[in-house]
Amino acid sequence: MTETGMVESLIYTKPGSLMPIGTHYCPGCTHGIAHRLIAEVLDEMGLREITIGVAPVGCAVFAYNYFNTDFAEAAHGRAPAMATGIKRLNPGKLVFTYQGDGDLAAIGAAEILHVAARGENITVVFINNAVFGMTGGQMAPTTLPGQRTTSSPTGRDVETQGFPMKMCEVLSQLDGSAYIVRRSLHDVANIRRSKKALRTAFAAQQQGLGFTMVELLSTCPTNWGMKADEALHWVETHMIPAYPLGDYRVHPAVHEPRGGDRSK
Numbered sequence: 001m002t003e004t005g006m007v008e009s010l011i012y013t014k015p016g017s018l019m020p021i022g023t024h025y026c027p028g029c030t031h032g033i034a035h036r037l038i039a040e041v042l043d044e045m046g047l048r049e050i051t052i053g054v055a056p057v058g059c060a061v062f063a064y065n066y067f068n069t070d071f072a073e074a075a076h077g078r079a080p081a082m083a084t085g086i087k088r089l090n091p092g093k094l095v096f097t098y099q100g101d102g103d104l105a106a107i108g109a110a111e112i113l114h115v116a117a118r119g120e121n122i123t124v125v126f127i128n129n130a131v132f133g134m135t136g137g138q139m140a141p142t143t144l145p146g147q148r149t150t151s152s153p154t155g156r157d158v159e160t161q162g163f164p165m166k167m168c169e170v171l172s173q174l175d176g177s178a179y180i181v182r183r184s185l186h187d188v189a190n191i192r193r194s195k196k197a198l199r200t201a202f203a204a205q206q207q208g209l210g211f212t213m214v215e216l217l218s219t220c221p222t223n224w225g226m227k228a229d230e231a232l233h234w235v236e237t238h239m240i241p242a243y244p245l246g247d248y249r250v251h252p253a254v255h256e257p258r259g260g261d262r263s264k
Contacts, residue, residue, distance in 0.1 A: 001141070008127055013026070014036075014039075014067065015036065015042070015043045015090075015124050016039075016043050016048060016068060017038070017039035017040075017042040017043050017048045017051075017068070018035065018036065018039040018066060018068060019048050019058070019065065019066055019068050020109060021065070022133075023035070024062060024139060025059065025223070026220075026221065026222040026263065027228060027230025028181060028214075028219060028221035028227070028231055028232075029059070029133075029177045029218070029219060029220065029221065029222070030066065030127075030129075030185040030186075030218040030219050031059060031060055031086035031099070031218070032160045033185050033191060034098075034125065034127060034185060034216055034218065035063070035066055035067070035192075037140060037191070037194055037198055038067070038096075038098075038125065038198060039067065039068075039193045040195065041195060041198045041199045041202060042069065042094075044199070044205070045199065045202060045257065047094045047202065047246070048068065048069055050069045050092065050093050050094055050097070051069040051070065051093065051094045051095075052071065052072065052086050052090065052093050052094070052095050052096075053067055053068065053069055053070070053071045053072070053095075053096055053097070053098060054071070054072050054073075054074050054075065054079040054082050054083045054086070054095070054096070054097040054098070055071060055072070055073045055079070055098060056063065056074065056076075056079050056099040056100060056103040056104075057074070057075065057076035057077070057099070057103055057104055057107075057134075057136050058076075058099070058100040058103045058133065059100060059133040059134045060098055060099075060127065061073070061102060061134070063098050065139070067108075069094060070185070072086065072089055073228075074097075074106060076103060076107045076108070077103050077106070077108025077109075077111055077213065078096075078109030078111060079097035079099050079103070079104075079108065079111070079124075080097055080108065080111045080112050080115035080122070081111050081112075081115070082097075082126065082147075083095050083097045083115075083120070083122045083124075084115055084118075084120045084122065087121055087122050088204055089119065091121075093176065094123075094202060094205060094206065095122045095123070095205075095259075096122065096123040096124065096125060096202070096205075097103060097122065097123075097125065098125045098127070099112075099124060099127065100126075100127045100128075100129070100132075100133065101126070101127070101130065101131075101140045101141060101142040101167075102131075102132040102133075102135075102140045103126045103128065103210060104124070104126055104143040104167065105140065105167055106132075106140060106141050109141070109165075110174055110223035112124070112167070112171065113170075113171070113174070115173045115209045115211060116176050116177050116213070117174045117175070117176050118211075118219075119169070119175070119176025119177070119178070119229050120174050120176070120208035120210075120211055121205055121208055121209070121210060121211070121212050122205065122211065122212070122216070123201045123202060123204075123212045123213070124203050124211075124212070124214075125198070125211040125213075125216065126167060126213055126214065126215040126216065127218050128142050128167075128215055128216065128218060128239075129142075129217075129218040129219060129220040130143050130144055130147060130219050130220070130239065131143060131149055131220055131223050133220050133222075133223055134221070136150050136166035137149050137150045137220070137222070137223025137224075138150050138151040138264065139151045139152040139156055139161065141164065141165040142164050142165055142167075142243075143156045143164060143166070143175055144156065144164060144238060144239070144242050145157075145158050145163065147238075150223075152206045162243065163210060164243075166247075167213075167215060167217050168180050168182045168213070168243075168248040169183070171211075171213060171248075171249075174208050174211075174250035175182075176211050177210060177211045177212075177213070178204050178210035178211060178212055178248045178249070178250075178251040178254065179200060179201050179204045179209070179212040179213070179249065179250055179251060179254050180212070180213050180245060180247075180248040180249040180250075181197050181201075181213075181214055181215070181243060181248060181250075182214075182215040182216075182244070182245050182246060182248045183197050183214060183215070183216055183217070183219070184216065184217040184235060184236075184239075184245055185217065185235075186217065186219070186221070186232045186233075186235040186239060186240075187232065187236070188205050190245070193245075194214070194216055197214045198214055198256065198258075199257055200256060201214050203254075203256075203257040204254045206253075207253060207254070209251045209253055209254060210251065212250045215243075217239045217240065218235070219231035219235055219246075231255045239254055
């Protein structure tokens with residue numbers, strides 16, 4: 001009860017799998033949403049004490065500061081290799097990497113291809129915001145045709161710079177992949193679907209089904225030169241048509257775990 005007689009209700013607390021500190025991410029960036037979804041799922045599935053995350057090089061380089069779980073830091077693009085070693089030595093642990101598009105689809109392209117081909121029983125959370133964020137917004141493998149970046153100031157020209165890498169489409173062709181899906185963080189409904197996908201990916205890893213990856217279309221207002229709301233709209237109008245949301249590979253044994261978010 002406040003001094004004015006109004007009743008206060010607590011409507012927000014941080015999940016136990018997140019540290020009670022602020023992050024370094026830019027305003028409007030959706031890394032914070034992705035972090036919270038992962039933490040909520042770990043809490044709800046009771047996995048925090050057996051989880052080991054692997055941080056990337058890129059904007060999320062300090063992710064290990066924000067999760068209240070065991071964490072390791074990998075060299076640029078090498079998170080899948082480190083996660084492979086951790087999981088093989090600790091098969092009872094839940095192991096996930098958290099990687100941006102530059103880390104995963106450029107420097108780490110070979111790493112992600114081979115970890116999927118081998119069917120390593122790990123989960124990758126892939127944050128796709130179509131630029132190299134940390135180093136100033138250069139063109140990434142996921143930059144859209146015509147998209148302006150600091151290294152493609154007139155827009156990506158596919159005649160000279162090639163076409164975007166669509167990682168779900170590529171990795172879903174590899175037999176070691178068990179669960180490959182793409183979701184988005186641009187509105188509430190899609191945030192809820194993203195959480196559901198993370199839950200399913202972690203459950204598939206616990207089932208021992210093989211490689212799992214959840215790609216999350218995300219914003220980068222700072223490097224896109226947009227306001228936060230404009231960036232969310234740009235994801236919907238520009239990124240989703242280029243990177244269609246959906247399930248790209250789902251092993252027949254993958255099942256929806258009980259509890260938590262059931263939104264469609």
